[in-house]
Amino acid sequence: MTAQPLVKHDAALPTGGPHPHRTAGRLGRALPLVPSVLLLATFLLGPVIWSFYGSFTNSALSGPNAKNPQFIGLKNYVDLMNDPVFPLSLIVTLVFVIVSAIIGQNVLGMSIALLMQRANHVVGSIVGTLVVAAWVLPEIVAAFIAYAYFSNDGTLNQLLALIGVTGPNWLFSFPMVAIILANVWRGTAFSMLVYQAALQDVPTEITEAAMVDGAGGVQRLIYITLPMIKTSISTNLMLITLQTLSVFTLIWVMTKGGPASASSTLPVLAYHEAFQFGDIGYGTAIATIMLVVGAIFATIYVLLLRSEDQVK
Amino acid sequence: MTAPITKAGPGTSSRASRRASGVSVALPGKAVPRLLANVILIVIGLCFLIPLVWMVLASIDPKASYQTQVPQSFTLSNFSAVLTPELAFGPLWNSLLLSLGTAVITVVVAVLAAYPLSRYQARYNKPFMYTVLFGTTLPITAIMVPVYSLFVQFNLLDSLWGVILFMSAAALPIAIWMAKNFMDSVPISLEEAAWVDGASAMKALRVIVVPLMRPGIAVVFIFVFIQAWGNFFVPFILLLSPSKQPAAVSIYAFFGQYGAIAYGQLAAFSILYSVPVIVLYVIISRGVGGSFALAGAVKG
Numbered sequence: 303m304t305a306q307p308l309v310k311h312d313a314a315l316p317t318g319g320p321h322p323h324r325t326a327g328r329l330g331r332a333l334p335l336v337p338s339v340l341l342l343a344t345f346l347l348g349p350v351i352w353s354f355y356g357s358f359t360n361s362a363l364s365g366p367n368a369k370n371p372q373f374i375g376l377k378n379y380v381d382l383m384n385d386p387v388f389p390l391s392l393i394v395t396l397v398f399v400i401v402s403a404i405i406g407q408n409v410l411g412m413s414i415a416l417l418m419q420r421a422n423h424v425v426g427s428i429v430g431t432l433v434v435a436a437w438v439l440p441e442i443v444a445a446f447i448a449y450a451y452f453s454n455d456g457t458l459n460q461l462l463a464l465i466g467v468t469g470p471n472w473l474f475s476f477p478m479v480a481i482i483l484a485n486v487w488r489g490t491a492f493s494m495l496v497y498q499a500a501l502q503d504v505p506t507e508i509t510e511a512a513m514v515d516g517a518g519g520v521q522r523l524i525y526i527t528l529p530m531i532k533t534s535i536s537t538n539l540m541l542i543t544l545q546t547l548s549v550f551t552l553i554w555v556m557t558k559g560g561p562a563s564a565s566s567t568l569p570v571l572a573y574h575e576a577f578q579f580g581d582i583g584y585g586t587a588i589a590t591i592m593l594v595v596g597a598i599f600a601t602i603y604v605l606l607l608r609s610e611d612q613v614k
Numbered sequence: 615m616t617a618p619i620t621k622a623g624p625g626t627s628s629r630a631s632r633r634a635s636g637v638s639v640a641l642p643g644k645a646v647p648r649l650l651a652n653v654i655l656i657v658i659g660l661c662f663l664i665p666l667v668w669m670v671l672a673s674i675d676p677k678a679s680y681q682t683q684v685p686q687s688f689t690l691s692n693f694s695a696v697l698t699p700e701l702a703f704g705p706l707w708n709s710l711l712l713s714l715g716t717a718v719i720t721v722v723v724a725v726l727a728a729y730p731l732s733r734y735q736a737r738y739n740k741p742f743m744y745t746v747l748f749g750t751t752l753p754i755t756a757i758m759v760p761v762y763s764l765f766v767q768f769n770l771l772d773s774l775w776g777v778i779l780f781m782s783a784a785a786l787p788i789a790i791w792m793a794k795n796f797m798d799s800v801p802i803s804l805e806e807a808a809w810v811d812g813a814s815a816m817k818a819l820r821v822i823v824v825p826l827m828r829p830g831i832a833v834v835f836i837f838v839f840i841q842a843w844g845n846f847f848v849p850f851i852l853l854l855s856p857s858k859q860p861a862a863v864s865i866y867a868f869f870g871q872y873g874a875i876a877y878g879q880l881a882a883f884s885i886l887y888s889v890p891v892i893v894l895y896v897i898i899s900r901g902v903g904g905s906f907a908l909a910g911a912v913k914g
Binding site: 335573 | 668844
């Protein structure tokens with residue numbers, strides 16, 4: 303079991319190997335790849351290309367522009383730049399990703415994994431199960447639970463009342479706080495599992511040697527453990543960033559992006575523009591921007607793994 | 615949700631804790647940090663548990679609200695109220711069709727693709743695997759608007775098959791990745807014997823490789839199934855008629871209509887809908903994993 307997502311297998315394993323059918327040409331051997339190539343090209347590559355093209359049209363949900371959209375050049379992008387909601391949505395997305403994923407899930411996941419090494423085994427596995435439970439539930443169920451928890455007469459305010467505080471209407475007054483906490487609750491399991499696996503692969507000898515040399519717990523963490531799992535940290539950060547970037551259901555059920563656009567991340571905004579205002583072209587322009595942002599992160603992720611040479 | 619499966623699920627940290635206890639023997643005075651670690655973990659655990667408690671208690675409470683409260687009387691009426699053909703059975707059946715269809719297509723296509731990638735050295739292997747890796751990170755939410763346009767152009771809107779094919783394509787990158795890694799760990803020597811006997815590559819795959827990597831296939835299958843079962847956004851956008859919608863979407867419609875009154879039923883419905891994936895997750899993390907170590911399955 304290695305920490306890294308992409309597991310390097312035994313070097314002795316025969317990629318290549320002898321050729322079963324010398325008569326069958328190279329093309330014949332690639333034949334089993336055809337169904338996957340067709341599916342990926344039609345349903346993933348197709349929409350991505352369509353996204354770039356569609357963002358230059360005035361395609362609409364209904365009416366004459368639904369079936370025969372016109373090419374309108376950069377108008378959607380110009381409109382986006384002039385739309386006050388768009389910069390707000392960018393900021394909301396950025397805050398959501400940084401606070402709930404990069405800080406929240408990442409740090410909490412790492413902390414839980416580190417604490418588990420110290421703590422009682424039974425306590426560790428029970429807490430691990432609870433953290434994973436929030437993550438295994440279907441997203442719509444997790445979203446309802448979060449909605450109930452943060453609603454005005456919900457559990458959080460009930461708990462606050464116990465200590466004499468009258469809680470606010472979280473979903474309305476502090477929608478960002480609510481969706482960020484909900485996303486930390488929902489997604490921390492991923493980081494925890496990654497770091498649990500990574501920490502198991504740090505050889506005890508090294509940390510013990512450092513301990514003999516007099517390094518304290520914090521020093522050992524900063525100078526030994528963290529550098530040794532840095533690949534796991536960077537891949538985890540990339541993946542949770544991309545996952546959080548595409549969170550829709552949680553926000554949609556909890557706040558619908560509101561009030562006004564106060565918690566409207568890019569996916570919610572794209573949905574709103576495309577399917578509620580019926581402006582598919584405009585929504586597609588937002589989708590294209592998300593794709594570009596996602597592609598940048600994905601490229602960094604792939605390059606990171608390639609530097610480790612884990613793809614054969 | 616991009617859900618990875620790692621061997622290091624809850625309860626597999628025994629190695630780590632054994633190590634930690636060894637350390638504490640070497641250094642006396644570690645008892646306090648250990649107690650502190652336990653206390654902090656318990657607090658974190660409670661924070662994760664409390665929101666879940668509401669769903670369980672509300673589902674058996676005849677007077678449920680959004681508050682977490684111990685029911686004054688116990689009832690199963692919330693469950694019986696939602697266990698009707700229109701509310702639960704139809705949508706759950708649709709969920710099953712969607713998830714099974716997606717999982718079967720994805721696994722078959724992924725295993726087929728994994729064979730040449732795992733067994734032959736070809737120039738396209740590396741670029742293909744990099745493309746697949748890139749594809750695993752594609753934010754599906756980002757392409758739903760263009761996917762909708764595409765479905766309109768191809769007249770696939772409201773088609774169960776269209777949704778199944780799209781969800782299969784979306785699951786394929788990670789499935790190919792996992793299948794190739796699992797296949798890499800099946801020794802090639804047995805196939806060599808079959809090749810000598812004149813078996814074709816496809817026959818070797820079917821008769822030798824697939825049976826040997828059955829646990830791996832089960833992992834990919836369950837993994838894809840869980841994701842499809844929990845998916846809300848894709849059917850929400852692409853399926854229009856209520857009779858075709860899976861539980862994720864129908865539960866949302868139910869919530870929209872009755873969410874403010876029928877809390878208990880909402881909770882009961884949520885539990886019924888969640889149980890299958892919880893069971894599958896337990897199977898995958900405890901059972902099937904086993905000796906096969908889900909190493910190849912870890913995406914992140």
